[in-house]
Amino acid sequence: xxxxxxxxxxxxxxxxxxxxxxxxxxxxxxxxxxxxxxxxxxxxxxxxxxxxxxxxxxxxxxxxxxxxxxxxxxxxx
Amino acid sequence: xxxxxxxxxxxxxxxxxxxxxxxxxxxxxxxxxxxxxxxxxxxxxxxxxxxxxxxxxxxxxxxxxxxxxxxxxxxxxxxxxxxxxxxxxxxxxxxxxxxxxxxxxxxxxxxxxxxxxxxxxxxxxxxxxxxxxxxxxxxxxxxxx
Numbered sequence: 201x202x203x204x205x206x207x208x209x210x211x212x213x214x215x216x217x218x219x220x221x222x223x224x225x226x227x228x229x230x231x232x233x234x235x236x237x238x239x240x241x242x243x244x245x246x247x248x249x250x251x252x253x254x255x256x257x258x259x260x261x262x263x264x265x266x267x268x269x270x271x272x273x274x275x276x277x
Numbered sequence: 278x279x280x281x282x283x284x285x286x287x288x289x290x291x292x293x294x295x296x297x298x299x300x301x302x303x304x305x306x307x308x309x310x311x312x313x314x315x316x317x318x319x320x321x322x323x324x325x326x327x328x329x330x331x332x333x334x335x336x337x338x339x340x341x342x343x344x345x346x347x348x349x350x351x352x353x354x355x356x357x358x359x360x361x362x363x364x365x366x367x368x369x370x371x372x373x374x375x376x377x378x379x380x381x382x383x384x385x386x387x388x389x390x391x392x393x394x395x396x397x398x399x400x401x402x403x404x405x406x407x408x409x410x411x412x413x414x415x416x417x418x419x420x421x422x
Contacts, residue, residue, distance in 0.1 A: 227346060228313030234342040235309060239296045242335055246297065256294075256301040263290055266329045267373030270322060275362050275372060 283315040286381050288391035289326040291410055304410035317350045320380035369399045381405045
């Protein structure tokens with residue numbers, strides 16, 4: 201494993217466009233890491249609640265219910 | 278940060294099936310894994326729905342992620358106008374779907390990703406193109422190649 205200083209030296213040797221591409225990639229990977237952690241937390245909670253393996257139809261029904269509930273509240277007929 | 282050129286709206290079902298890693302909708306998780314190579318806008322209706330689907334703690338993590346990556350993921354707190362919601366209802370959308378379509382129009386979104394089949398079929402031929410997560414991945418592969 202390279203030290204931070206070594207890595208910084210390698211990065212400063214890159215062209216500006218390559219540095220930007222690297223920063224973009226790091227940002228994207230950090231986001232993905234956070235999203236994976238959130239997914240694991242979500243799945244663990246669903247498993248505790250016995251909902252992780254719920255059929256898709258059940259998930260759909262809940263999503264439709266939530267959507268209509270919010271829309272009916274915000275845009276009453 | 279270089280802002281990705283494509284700006285997409287991911288419907289709530291894409292977020293939920295993706296985060297669940299639902300086996301019936303594997304493309305949703307795969308598409309979430311590509312966020313950053315395209316930009317995402319999350320409109321108010323989707324935020325409200327996620328707020329009910331996720332716990333307070335999970336939403337806090339979600340907001341933190343968004344705030345840390347505002348270059349390619351943004352929130353829109355602007356409500357959809359009632360006139361445009363009615364417009365999409367008259368086209369055959371259910372009210373909730375009409376709100377999403379109105380958001381997409383107001384935000385200038387050309388590309389809406391949803392697994393909602395009724396939604397997909399109702400809004401054919403409009404400026405807002407609605408595709409499944411699988412189709413979005415194909416588009417992404419084409420765009421980036």
